[in-house]
Amino acid sequence: MTALILLAFFMSAATxxxxxxxxxxxxxxxxxxxxxxxxxxxxxxxxxxxxxxxxSAFDMGIGSGGMISGVLVKYFGYGQMYAIMSLWLVISxxxxxxxxxxxxxxxxxxxDNAR
Numbered sequence: 042m043t044a045l046i047l048l049a050f051f052m053s054a055a056t057x058x059x060x061x062x063x064x065x066x067x068x069x070x071x072x073x074x075x076x077x078x079x080x081x082x083x084x085x086x087x088x089x090x091x092x093x094x095x096x097s098a099f100d101m102g103i104g105s106g107g108m109i110s111g112v113l114v115k116y117f118g119y120g121q122m123y124a125i126m127s128l129w130l131v132i133s134x135x136x137x138x139x140x141x142x143x144x145x146x147x148x149x150x151x152x153d154n155a156r
Contacts, residue, residue, distance in 0.1 A: 042130040049123035
């Protein structure tokens, strides 16, 4: 999210490189974590299907995100597109924090009640 906010408000070569590093770190750490969450509750014989389903949805999200970004750039420009896309990340984080972390696939499952 920080990378998208940097790109939304600061358009320079240095900002682009900093944002690329931050985005790469975030993407590289979140993708395997989300896949682990997706297969965590699957039985051993269904883990391949769970992983395949996750990766299919992930690819559809990447593809549709690119198309949506293109439409946003056409009508609003790059800065506003990055700002709007960062809002979706905030919404996603809110959904996880208030709903999905209570799911059995979450790494926090059962820990909130242990206090």
